[in-house]
Amino acid sequence: MALHGTFAHLFHPQRSNNHRARVLHPEAFLFFIGFAAIFGLALTTVPRVSHTAGQVLGFSSSITAGDVVARTNAERQKVGLPELRENEALSRAAQAKGTHMFANQYWAHTSPDGTQPWSFFKQAQYNYSVAGENLARDFSNASDMMQAWMHSPTHKANIVNQKYQEIGIAVIDGSLNGVETTLVVQFFGTPLAVVPQVPQVAAAQTEIGQELSETDRQAVGQADFSPTMLTIEQAEPLVVNTDDQTAEILGSEVLPVTQLTTPPLFSPLQLTKAFFLAIIFIVVVALAYDMLVMQHRQTARMVGKNFAHIMFFLLIAFLLIYFKSGVIA
Missing domain, CATH: 3.40.33.10 (CAP)
Structure with missing residues (x-):
């Protein structure tokens, strides 16, 4: 029951959270910011976590x-x-x-x-x-x-x-x-x-006035070509x-x-995306549920419209999903 009560306090509008999900209070967003800072610090300080199946x-x-x-x-x-x-x-x-x-x-x-x-x-x-x-x-x-x-x-x-x-x-x-x-x-x-290349064939040494024989001429003309x-x-x-x-x-x-034949299963960019998408998912679900409960109770609020907030967070999620890093030269 304690777990159920905690979950209801975080997400269900009731007296204990001033009729607004606790995860939508300013203090909750400060917690998310601090948690994100710790997560980013962990990514930069922990060089690599190994697993028996390879690099995680x-x-x-x-x-x-x-x-x-x-x-x-x-x-x-x-x-x-x-x-x-x-x-x-x-x-x-x-x-x-x-x-x-x-x-x-x-x-x-x-x-x-x-x-x-x-x-x-x-x-x-x-x-x-x-x-x-x-x-x-x-x-x-x-x-x-x-x-x-x-x-x-x-x-x-x-x-x-x-x-x-x-x-x-x-x-x-x-x-x-x-x-x-x-x-x-x-x-x-x-x-x-x-x-x-045609090799440089040395001139035949003969006595003065003596001509090359036919055999010598053929030998010179058929000299092998050496590749260079x-x-x-x-x-x-x-x-x-x-x-x-x-x-x-x-x-x-x-x-x-x-x-580099065994790549890591997860890159820092992938983990960062997953982390922030998880936070956005929690906030969007809380906003949607809060909006449905308030409409069912027909309760008027003097706060921002949940639907606008949902659209804003969905836009951020879209940008995170389609963001690709990398530079070429």
């Missing part, structure tokens, strides 16, 4: 390198292009770029000290004829991230560029400008072609997005791509 809560998003590659190739197949091959050297280059951004605290294709993306290709010993880069941050899942890239003409041009043959992906968690985030680096490339790598120092990159943007971010530690 983590500041790393649910994005994995394999998922990004699969979705990229799916977009290419839609326009009749061949799939990109995943290249280990390109992935190392992408990992180095992401680590460099965290180490130097910047969010751009070119670092403040002038370091270009293509320098990471060289560090990974990936010799390319054409190359490109896409960047993303703050996305909780690969689907939303890919959708944002495909809605950007310059990023889409990289993804569906027929001149690219290989891809490398890095998904890295870290702190950028004091805020935790997840960075995704997508490198595209095509290795330098192997072309034959083109020595282009740096080819002009293809479409590269150069928008420099900053925004809100999520994540914790720098992890190798190979350690």
Whole structure:
């Protein structure tokens, strides 16, 4: 009975709550605000909760390198292009770029000290004829991230560029400008072609006035071609997005791509949405029930209209549900 009485005091208009659900009193909203502050503090101080089935809560998003590659190739197949091959050297280059951004605290294709993306290709010993880069941050899942890239003409041009043959992906968690985030680096490339070169055949040494025999001429004319790598120092990159943007971010530690195969079940953004939607649900139900009871009793009130409050909270809930985080560059 005590539980029933407490529940009635919180939600049912009666003498004990001055004929208005207790959860609709100003003190209740102060409690909700304090509870939300504690919840937000817990998200920022607790790095990760592990579970035997995998990560339950983590500041790393649910994005994995394999998922990004699969979705990229799916977009290419839609326009009749061949799939990109995943290249280990390109992935190392992408990992180095992401680590460099965290180490130097910047969010751009070119670092403040002038370091270009293509320098990471060289560090990974990936010799390319054409190359490109896409960047993303703050996305909780690969689907939303890919959708944002495909809605950007310059990023889409990289993804569906027929001149690219290989891809490398890095998904890295870290702190950028004091805020935790997840960075995704997508490198595209095509290795330098192997072309034959005519070898320099040394002139036949003969005695003065002596001509080459027919056999010698045939030997010189049939010399084998030795394939040699083109020595282009740096080819002009293809479409590269150069928008420099900053925004809100999520994540914790720098992890190798190979350690990101098991994503967390819940991201901080998902938990935050669920928390505030639960509070809104409680308030909306209380408002609706309070309105029905007062109409049934035919009681006049000198307070705001419950229906207007319900519409306001439903609007907030709609915005929470459809809000998507993430920035691309």
